[in-house]
Amino acid sequence: MKIRKIQIKNYKMFKDVTIYFTDNNGKTLDTIVIAGLNGSGKTSLLQLLQRLFSESLNLFKVGSLLHKYEEDQNALICDEVELELDISNDEKLRMISLVHKFTSKINKSVGNRNEFEQLEKRIKTKGQYIKLLYQLERTEKGFIIRQNDFAFFGILPEDDLRSLFKVLSFSAVHSIISNNAMTDISSDSNGIVFPINIFSYQKTVETHIVRLVQEKVMANRDLIPKAVIEQAIGEINKLLEGVSLKTVLVDINLEQPIFKSFDGSMVLSNELSGGEKQLYYKAILFDKLRPQNSLIMVDEPETSLHPTWQQEVLKLYHNIQGNNQIILATHSPHIIASIQPDNLFVLNMNEAKKTVECFNARDKGFHTRGNEPNDILDEVMGTPLRDWETQKRINGVIELLKSQPDKIDEPKNKTLIESLMSDLGRSDPIIMRIIHKLSIIQARK
Numbered sequence: 001m002k003i004r005k006i007q008i009k010n011y012k013m014f015k016d017v018t019i020y021f022t023d024n025n026g027k028t029l030d031t032i033v034i035a036g037l038n039g040s041g042k043t044s045l046l047q048l049l050q051r052l053f054s055e056s057l058n059l060f061k062v063g064s065l066l067h068k069y070e071e072d073q074n075a076l077i078c079d080e081v082e083l084e085l086d087i088s089n090d091e092k093l094r095m096i097s098l099v100h101k102f103t104s105k106i107n108k109s110v111g112n113r114n115e116f117e118q119l120e121k122r123i124k125t126k127g128q129y130i131k132l133l134y135q136l137e138r139t140e141k142g143f144i145i146r147q148n149d150f151a152f153f154g155i156l157p158e159d160d161l162r163s164l165f166k167v168l169s170f171s172a173v174h175s176i177i178s179n180n181a182m183t184d185i186s187s188d189s190n191g192i193v194f195p196i197n198i199f200s201y202q203k204t205v206e207t208h209i210v211r212l213v214q215e216k217v218m219a220n221r222d223l224i225p226k227a228v229i230e231q232a233i234g235e236i237n238k239l240l241e242g243v244s245l246k247t248v249l250v251d252i253n254l255e256q257p258i259f260k261s262f263d264g265s266m267v268l269s270n271e272l273s274g275g276e277k278q279l280y281y282k283a284i285l286f287d288k289l290r291p292q293n294s295l296i297m298v299d300e301p302e303t304s305l306h307p308t309w310q311q312e313v314l315k316l317y318h319n320i321q322g323n324n325q326i327i328l329a330t331h332s333p334h335i336i337a338s339i340q341p342d343n344l345f346v347l348n349m350n351e352a353k354k355t356v357e358c359f360n361a362r363d364k365g366f367h368t369r370g371n372e373p374n375d376i377l378d379e380v381m382g383t384p385l386r387d388w389e390t391q392k393r394i395n396g397v398i399e400l401l402k403s404q405p406d407k408i409d410e411p412k413n414k415t416l417i418e419s420l421m422s423d424l425g426r427s428d429p430i431i432m433r434i435i436h437k438l439s440i441i442q443a444r445k
Contacts, residue, residue, distance in 0.1 A: 001165045001293050002086040002325040003049070004028045004129060011048060011078030013041045015355040023342040024362060028086040031314065032327045033339050035381060036347030041356050042329035043172065045347075046297045049327075050169045051076060052083065052134065053295075055191025058154025066143045075143060081134045088128065091164060091293060095123055098160055099152065122149070158191045165294045167193045170282070172300035172329075185285065194289065198281040205281050206256035206269055208288045209236065213252055233257075239283040242315035244308060247276050274304035283316060292322040302332035307373075310334035333376035341368050346380065393420050394430055401434065405441045 003021055008014040021029045034042050051057050057074055060066065066075055099120055122130055132149035153161065185194060185204050209232070216228045233249050246262035259267050259280075272280065296317060302310045311334045317326045328335065336344060344361035361368055366380050377383040384391065397417055400408065407413055417434065424431050 001091060001295065002028045002030070003083055003295065003327075004086045005082075005084035006045075006049075007080070007082040008048070009079040009081075011076065011081065012044050013039070013349075013356045014044075015353075017356065017358055019345060019358045020360075021345075028325075029343060030325055031318070031339065031343050032325070033336060033344050034327065034329045034347065035331070035336060035344065036356075037349060040347035040349055042347060043299055046169065046299055046327065046329055048076070048081065049295070049297065050167060050193055050195065052081065052132075052150050053153050053167045053191070054193045055154045055158060058148065058150050058152075058191075060145060060148075060154075062145050062148050062151070064144070065139075065141055066145070068142070071143050075145065076134060076136065077143070078134075078136060080136075083132045085130050085132065086128055087130055088293070092123055092130075094164055095152075096120065098156055098164070099123075101160075102156055153191055158189070161192045165192065166289065166291050167295045168196060168289065168291055168297065169193060170196045170198065170296075170298040170301070172303060185288070196285065198278060198285065201281065201285065202269060202277075204288070205284045208284055209233075209249075209257045210252055210255060212287070236280075236283055236287055239286060239319045240279060240316060241319055243279060243312045245276065245279065247272065249280065275306060275309060278304050279309070279313075279316060286320050290322070291320065291324050294322065294324045295327070296320070296324050297327045297329075299329050300331065301328050302330055302335060307334045311338050314338055331381075333373035333381065336368050336376050336380060337371050337373055339368055341366050344368055344380070390420075390423065397434060401437045401441070408438065408441060 005018065005020050005022075007018040009016050021032050023029055034045065036042050057076065060070065060074060071077065133147050134150060135145070135147040137144050137146045185196070185201055188195065213229050213232045216232050217225050220228050229252060233251070237249055247259050247267070249257055250260045250266075251258040256269055259269070259272065259276075261267050269277070269280070298317075301313050305313060310332045313335065314326075314328075317324075317328075330336065341361035344366070346359055346361060346364075348357050348359065350357050361380060368376065368380065374385055378385055386394070393416065397420060400413055400416075408417070417438075420434075421431055426432070426435065
């Protein structure tokens with residue numbers, strides 16, 4: 001299951017926006033990177049997708065008036081959201097089979113059976129795309145969900161749905177919770193949706209590797225345990241292939257994995273750096289959850305990562321087998337420089353219309369993959385390359401050299417030029433131009 005198109009009407013900062021997650025040939029993208037200023041809606045977009053597929057949101061009956069507490073907690077307060085999904089015939093057949101299997105439960109759970117029959121008919125339609133629609137209406141008495149094609153995510157058994165697809169949603173906030181907390185990631189799920197704060201699952205990560213090895217030893221009793229351990233560890237490390245980590249997973253003890261640092265010392269998982277934890281924890285959770293035909297959303301994947309790892313982090317997600325779709329929301333020019341323009345979508349605040357618009361980097365003629373981060377910051381992200389105060393001093397010196405070269409020896413002007421040279425260094429391109437201009441002026445004198 002992959003998202004091909006999303007249309008949003010009156011949801012938070014999105015007044016009326018349509019985004020096609022397709023390449024230049026109309027093919028649905030496997031990797032999507034979303035950029036934009038703080039407040040432009042990157043996180044809101046990920047949260048919207050997370051809620052559409054969640055079980056709790058889809059437990060309400062279409063056409064029933066929502067109580068006040070339900071409006072805020074369990075309904076999407078917007079006029080309309082439409083998703084066009086790219087889904088294989090095999091997935092369609094499995095969905096239809098699942099609906100038939102639990103028909104009696106559906107009849108009891110759905111207030112308007114006709115709505116579900118229409119959805120079932122839509123799933124059966126020939127072709128690889130299906131549309132799912134959510135519509136909300138405000139009445140004098142309150143909100144009413146007029147149509148919710150996502151209803152089966154709240155009705156059908158979650159275990160059966162998870163065998164079809166999952167939604168893994170990694171948050172940007174990485175809080176550290178007690179090692180004993182959240183030993184089972186499934187207990188914190190919302191139907192097929194897994195909201196993941198990776199640092200909360202240290203115990204899950206440690207337990208999974210130990211159990212994985214134990215299961216492989218039991219299943220391969222004719223093999224030497226050491227060989228089985230190396231095989232299991234190799235599968236985890238393969239997910240991080242292409243990422244230049246200096247610390248490597250090498251062994252386990254009875255309770256947790258053991259890593260080898262660059263200096264040869266052995267460290268436990270709680271001794272890893274924040275960036276190393278993020279990468280290894282994600283790799284191990286992917287190995288545990290084994291997403292297939294699933295949606296993987298990551299808010300700010302650059303958190304705690306050195307720029308070198310930011311350039312390489314997409315390899316972690318591409319190393320996951322299973323025909324998944326990856327959606328990342330980022331501020332990192334290094335991540336943007338590792339993708340093609342087709343894969344980059346920029347959320348832009350339209351001050352005149354007081355709304356957010358979205359454009360594809362390809363359509364704007366932007367160059368991304370292999371480009372220098374400074375060019376990405378300047379051209380794509382619209383970010384000044386220097387802080388405002390320094391740029392103001394640079395502009396002052398340039399104007400001085402241009403319009404009043406005879407005053408460069410005045411004490412205040414000499415102090416201005418010297419302070420700028422001291423801050424930026426003589427190898428800075430702007431300083432080199434200033435030095436060249438000063439030499440010309442002195443020669444003329």
